[in-house]
Amino acid sequence: VATPVGFAAMLDEFGGITETNVGNVKRIRNNAQVTVQVCDMSGKVSSDAPVLSATARLVTGEDAVRVRKAVGKKYGPVYVAFSVYWQLSTLWENLRGRDKLDPETAILFRLTA
Numbered sequence: 580v581a582t583p584v585g586f587a588a589m590l591d592e593f594g595g596i597t598e599t600n601v602g603n604v605k606r607i608r609n610n611a612q613v614t615v616q617v618c619d620m621s622g623k624v625s626s627d628a629p630v631l632s633a634t635a636r637l638v639t640g641e642d643a644v645r646v647r648k649a650v651g652k653k654y655g656p657v658y659v660a661f662s663v664y665w666q667l668s669t670l671w672e673n674l675r676g677r678d679k680l681d682p683e684t685a686i687l688f689r690l691t692a
Contacts, residue, residue, distance in 0.1 A: 580606065583622035585658075586688070587649035593633075593688045594646030596658070598665065604684050607635045615688060633688045643685035 582603040586595040593615075597603060607613065613635045618624045638646060651658045665683050 581618075581622060581624070583618050583620065584686070585620075585650060585654055587646075587653040589645065589649050589687070591689065593690075594649050595686045595688065596647060596650050596661075596683050597686065599684045604637065604686075607637055607686065611635050613688070615690075632691045634691055635686055635688050638685045638687050642687060646685035646687065647683075 580602060582597075582601070584595040584597050584603065586593045611634050613633050615631050615633050616624050616628045618628070651662075662683070
């Protein structure tokens with residue numbers, strides 16, 4: 580299932596941030612083998628964009644902090660806006676009595692041969 584994710588290069592991996600309770604996070608939990616393609620912000624893929632195989636892993640702790648810093652540095656105000664949105668949605672869900680522990684999930688992708 581095609582899902583656009585903003586990413587930042589991090590040495591030999593790529594890091595990305597997405598909402599925690601979305602389909603791509605659930606699919607990565609079930610199968611770490613993914614394919615990636617370059618797309619625009621709306622998810623539109625160019626007809627000549629190559630399909631690359633990768634292994635994805637959901638990360639926490641220091642790895643998640645590294646991903647958030649790299650994505651924040653690359654996307655600047657856009658990432659700040661999404662972070663504010665995620666924090667406000669978490670607050671709203673908690674006020675409604677629904678536990679929403681972490682509004683965003685960090686993902687590391689490593690391209691495979």
